[in-house]
Amino acid sequence: MTTIFINIKELLQTRPREITKVSGLQMKVLPSIKNAYLLIKDDEIIDFGEMNNTCFGIADEVVDCTGKIVLPAWVDSHTHIVYAGNREQEFVDRINGLSYEEIASRGGGILNSAEKLQNTSEEDLYKQSKKRLEEIMQLGTGAVEIKSGYGLTVEAEIKMLRVIRRLKDEYKLPIKATFLGAHAVPKEFKDNKDGYMDQIINQMLPAVSDEGLADYIDIFCEKGYFSIEDTERILEAGKKYGLRAKIHVNQFNIIGGVTTGVKYNALSVDHLEVISDDDIEVLKNSETMPVALPSCSYFLGIPYTPARKIIDAGLPLALATDFNPGSTPSGNMNFVVSTACIKMKMTPEEAINAATINAAYAMDVTETHGSITIGKKANLIVTKEIPSFGFLPYAFGTNNIDSVFINGQKI
Ligand SMILES: N=CN[C@@H](CCC(=O)O)C(=O)O
């Protein structure tokens, strides 16, 4: 089955296969073709170019995109969408003056979500999570990473990861699973963090590996959660099971997580609301992608990742949602792209690069996703009729998406 998209006002992010990420000044360039066509066969992009070089007769189906822009679907490389219930009450507590850290230190936060998840059946957890996945797909997400980390027992972590595996089996978009046993220290190990670390390394990891449930390993490297020493232990253990790191660092404090991530050749270091000059130097000449999560900064009222400092130093940057019940109850990549422009002073070109090609790098799907490239999957956003691509971040809060295609099929 072939489909041709014709009269595309502008086809964005057209790249040769060799480009796997863009850094520094390259991020300001968003290659595109105006008045374009795009030809797909089944689930794959097979041709594209200027309209005057095409012939309609060749496709089974024609989609007229007059006035509309076509771009690769968003790639969301950092989410926690498998969770139970919500944390609305903590939201109200924060409005009334408590901080995120205070709520956590009173036993709320991640531990609150863990209790809810432990008391939820695998079937119910799947049902709650698939709703969120379907919602983000409608919002234009065409590849997603999902973390465990609200289980915090062997049984509950495995339950989360099995739900992620079921989502992988049932849906056509690529899903990567990250094992985040070291997300918080459970109540039972309050005074025995090392005991919990031992449980992660000696019980959880072997069980996760036995069932092949994870692609990556993660840890919340932060004051009051897990130290650099803990991070080294977890990443070392993950390495033994062939799990590359994607880690939470520098959300509230700089404790050395970036250096440790780079030392272990992490695929990405995520959050970076605070970042030092040394961190920036360490990231240069590394293969680690810095990832910013602006919706988290928005929701918690914490600093935004200093994107200008990072990009102007010549580094790449990716954007993701961090969709989770505590710090970011939203999986809207359109909002992320807008907020990156509005609050982090990224240009529309930089933000779109960060949410597509660089985001695909941050979850290792650049072979197949993140750009309009012959041979890549036809995961696409077709916008409504809009004046230009800059209108996407400009008209924040407006739904500018007409349709989303996953593997060549309209969803
Ligand atoms: N910071 C650590 N983990 C999540 C939030 C977890 C929660 O509050 O439930 C994050 O990335 O923001």
Ligand SMILES: [Zn+2]
């Ligand atoms: Zn997160």
